[in-house]
Amino acid sequence: MTSLQLLGFGSGGWGALLLLGALITLAVTASALAIGAVLGALVAAMKLSGRPLRAAVGHVYTTVFRGVPELLIIYLIYFGGSSAVTALGHALGFEGFLGLPSFLAGALAVGIISGAYQAEVYRGAYLAIPPGELEAALAIGMSRRLRLRRIVLPQVIRFAIPGLGNVWQLSLKDSALVSVTGLAELMRTSQVAAGSTRQYFLFYIVGGCLYLILTSLSDRVFKGAERQADRSQSAAMIGRG
Template sequence: MFDLKGYGGMLLDGLWLTVAVGLSSMLLAVLLGLLGSWGKLSRNRLANFIADTYTTVVRGIPELILLLLVYFGVPTLLQDIAKRLGHDIRIDLDPFLAGTLAIGFIYGAFSTEVFRGAFISIPSGQLEAARAMGMSRILTFRRILLPQAMRFALPGLGNVWMVLLKATALISIIQLDELMRKTKIAANATHQPFTFYLLASIIFLGLTVVSMLLQHRAEKWANRGIAGKP
């Protein structure tokens, strides 16, 4: 169906790198989401302010700008600070690291809201029962809050993952050899942009379908034994 002119293997390499960036970024997003939701639900005003500022700023600035700030802006800022301290150094961020940090940081803000809603959904009576049994805060979080929050958060996190996966295409602008950059190279070399960009879109669609199936199975597993759940 597609005449790839020998570029199929290159696209496959780009696909694996795209998935690797996506999984790494999602892990960071989940960790930031848990931390951010704690800040939003905390009684500590400073934690509230930091969490609110984080989600507001990230959701208000385009993803591409944040990616460029991380990849180009952060090394420049660190070099300027070092120069003022009398050190002449050069800092270059690895594109994979920069992409993972930027995408994870961005979608950590969305995960924050997902987890905040999940924690709010847990009946307060369960926390009162845990305190009555003498459970510490850490034990309550590990045995009662986190397992249930993850169950409530699964649908939202699934949506975050699918949007995050598509956002990895932005990383091609910082020269990371993921799927979109490999696609662009192949399209330019063969002068067949329609063929290769159509194939890339089909690959991303395939990843989305697989993700939806896995999410459905994960939700079914998490809801096993819950009354009213299939």
């Protein structure tokens, strides 16, 4: 078969499976970013709380999960989680090995890693808020919840978008490591296609190109979100004036 036939959508072609793998990669990355957003926000709040114990716990989280190799974390979540699920199943009367779903394990592992980086992004974004705005809100008696909704969250999101774009790109590349769990994402699909056809150069190049397409499109999305946030902020300042 020719290269075009191997990459096509007809009989014997791998085009559909490669596109499906790319979609699964996007799904893993999006799920991981959502998990990381929750964890990152909580950890950032702990580090900004001013309470030594909470700040120490947050510091340990970001230090560990930014310092330990991503592949090791994926192994720990996948195999450790499977062992925990199996033990729980045996306690409930089930027999045999009960594995943790590959997608869930991958999204959770990459999400935990993403959360460590997002925590620093949110912390930096909060510290970038002009102190005068928070002081003015306190001076007029604005409640904590109202300050959070009207001042803190809009500006944290605005300042965090560039950093979140970098975290997304990092998570997108980390999702390739999830292939070790057997999940048929883009990297795993490229490996299977290359091994089945012995066309290693072709399918690894195509896989790399698909990753570049995903990262390029993602970069445009985040750049657009950044411009929109800047326009909204400018419009808000004009309205106040």
